[in-house]
Amino acid sequence: MSSQSEPKRPFPQPATGHTKSFWRTSLHPLDSHRETPDLPSETDILIVGGGYAGASAAYHLFPENQTPNPPRVVLLEARELCSGATGRNGGHLRPDLYSITAQYIERYGLEAAVEVVRFEISHMKEIADLVAKEGIDCDLTFSKSFDIYLDAAELQKKKEFVDYLRNQNLDFMDDVKYLSETEAQEIAHVRGAKGGFSFPAGHLWPYKLITQLIAIAVSRGLNLQTHTVVSEIGQTRTAEGFWPVTTSRGTIHARKIILATNAFTASVAPEYSKAIIPAKGLCTQIVASPGAPYRHLPETYAIRHGPGAYIYQISRNDGSIIVGGASWTFKNDLEQWYNNTDDGTLIDKVETYFDGYMQRTFFGWEDSGAEVKHIWTGVMGYSADSLPHVGEVPNKPGQFLAAGFNGHGMPVVFLSGRAVAKMALDSVSFGETGLPKLFETSRARLDPVYDDILG
Ligand SMILES: Cc1cc2nc3c(=O)[nH]c(=O)nc-3n(C[C@H](O)[C@H](O)[C@H](O)COP(=O)(O)OP(=O)(O)OC[C@H]3O[C@@H](n4cnc5c(N)ncnc54)[C@H](O)[C@@H]3O)c2cc1C
CATH class of the missing domain: 3.30.9.10 (D-Amino Acid Oxidase, subunit A, domain 2)
Known part of the structure; x- marks a missing residue:
């Protein structure tokens, strides 16, 4: 059976108070928020997912000095803002210098492996600069x-x-x-x-970082819609070049889509059902x-x-x-x-x-x-191969993905979110984003040769 025809996974129900994470004990005003009462029927860029990847993409789509006609951007989050892995993690910003590196060297060679290490290390300065520039209060500590x-x-x-x-x-x-x-x-x-x-290494309060990034994007024009589940993305674009996206609150048409859906990617892009679990x-x-x-x-x-x-x-x-x-x-x-x-x-x-x-x-x-x-x-x-999937979804022009961040997203996601924002906004190629080559999602990686999850 091809991965395309595999049944979709049901989307998880909202978490109960029983396992509320420490990070979500004090909530931001945008935690449950709809910028407009109704979902717009159309948008230029649709972000699906309000965690670290979605927040980074949203932040980078709304730079400080915007063009006169900024794109219309809508972010849909199934539950509360930052209620997925990012709001429930360990807050550890710790580049991997030599652990999984051995596996990458064995499979892909020293140069490709070192590119990943340097990318992770660069997040320390990127996050420090971001927090200083935007005055973000998130207990960042090195x-x-x-x-x-x-x-x-x-x-x-x-x-x-x-x-x-x-x-x-x-x-x-x-x-x-x-x-x-x-x-x-x-x-x-x-x-x-x-x-x-x-x-x-470092650590921070992830929920505070993400909600403040989203608040900046909202102040610059992002239409945030929480409690809105995307159930399906149409297989083809309309004659006008829009992807039809079915949600729990009606259909929205999007010229470009950024999937920041991490664990739940296969629920909207079933071709990832073997690649991201x-x-x-x-x-x-x-x-x-x-x-x-x-x-x-x-x-x-x-x-x-x-x-x-x-x-x-x-x-x-x-x-x-x-x-x-x-x-x-x-x-x-x-x-x-x-x-x-x-x-x-x-x-x-x-x-x-x-x-x-x-x-x-x-x-x-x-x-x-x-x-x-x-x-x-x-x-x-x-x-399945321990590497994130970032870039254009194979055979889906205008759909981009930043997902599959394993238990190790803090030193990886911020610049991955920036990369998909650039790809969607400025039509840059994956190679021009500066991301490690190994992160590029591809048709070949959808049928993984490795199973690092079950070993
Ligand atoms: C217990 C735990 C501890 C961890 N500890 C660390 C750590 O200390 N350091 C570290 O580096 N990493 C850690 N991680 C991993 C890290 O948290 C993740 O890699 C990172 O947060 C992923 O960010 P994300 O935005 O891709 O995913 P998420 O934060 O999960 O965001 C995805 C969002 O998309 C939404 N979504 C998905 N599908 C749909 C849909 N169809 N419609 C609408 N919305 C949708 C989800 O509701 C979710 O909010 C940990 C993870 C866990 C679970």
């Missing part, structure tokens, strides 16, 4: 990130790869420092650590008892329990910890996460994993009384 290994064999293998990269004279590897077992325990304070690495993950906020002693951990973390088994963690400036992952605890139970779009429920097998997590993981937290205060799930768009 710090060192510790990459800690509890398994000596895995550490040794990684150390050999890091040494290989160093020998390629890559400037960014100067920022990667090795930590011995003693340093990993005494400087990073992780119990049972065998060693690790450190390098620069919804995958559910879990995240928590942990808080120490009021007045109890605990060690402030200004760095961010990845703590690796063995190959493919890790935890990601940031410390917020208020002292609380955002920590998630632990997917190895439920990976074998596919129903719990694979092709699962229900972020209104938790994941049984990992629900209690984070109870006592800080006490058993870190020196200095023994008497903290730390407890899970918020726990939530979110749905990622896993791509």
Whole structure:
């Protein structure tokens, strides 16, 4: 059966309060918003999806100095603004310098892999510049990130790869420092650590960043329509060159479309049903008892329990910890996460994993009384070959996609959103966007040769 004829996945229902993420505890006035009471019947550019990718595209479609006749742009979001993965993630802005890089080098060569690393690193400055320029209040904080290994064999293998990269004279590897077992325990304070690495990273409040970007775009002319589900995009354009788009509130005709639909891409572009798969993950906020002693951990973390088994963690400036992952605890139970779009429920097998997590993981937290205060799930768009899909949808002129950002969108999505905005607005080619070549969506990638999701 061809992917074109596969049944569409039902769109997920809005999340219940049960798994409300910490980031969405204080809502922006645009969270549920319709700029016009009715959906316009026609638009120049339609953005589908109000997460990081949709917000970045919207922001870049409305530059500060607009042309005299700016395009009509409508953004449709199925639920509340930033209620998908971006509003439910770990807030970790952490470029990957040497982890998945090994796989990219093996498959595509050093040059292509390094292009991805440099692209991710560039997000640190891009986001810093953006936040400064627009005066965005999103708790953006830069710090060192510790990459800690509890398994000596895995550490040794990684150390050999890091040494290989160093020998390629890559400037960014100067920022990667090795930590011995003693340093990993005494400087990073992780119990049972065998060693690790450190390098620069950051963290932020994703919901605040996205809602403020959207607010800027709305102030410059974006028509935001939340609680509007796109159910279908017509197979052909009208004689006037518009794609008919069926929504829960009627039909809108769009000259160009930007799909910022991440995990749910196949629900509107069924040809992506093998390439981008919804995958559910879990995240928590942990808080120490009021007045109890605990060690402030200004760095961010990845703590690796063995190959493919890790935890990601940031410390917020208020002292609380955002920590998630632990997917190895439920990976074998596919129903719990694979092709699962229900972020209104938790994941049984990992629900209690984070109870006592800080006490058993870190020196200095023994008497903290730390407890899970918020726990939530979110749905990622896993791509079969681990790479995002960005660019023009094959055989659909005027439809662009920025999706499939896995569990690693923060250092990838902002410039991907800018790229599709440029493609839609200025008709630039993918090659002219400056994106890594490997990100380009293509007919070939719709029938993936790799299955990195199930391994
Ligand atoms: C639990 C968890 C933890 C994570 N932690 C991190 C982290 O710490 N660091 C990191 O880099 N990445 C992390 N990620 C991944 C990161 O959040 C994502 O890669 C990124 O947010 C993707 O942004 P997006 O805009 O593409 O997707 P989303 O934020 O999911 O936005 C897509 C939006 O499109 C809407 N939509 C989809 N289909 C339709 C339709 N048919 N009609 C209307 N609207 C539609 C959805 O409702 C959704 O709001 C995590 C993800 C999860 C779930």
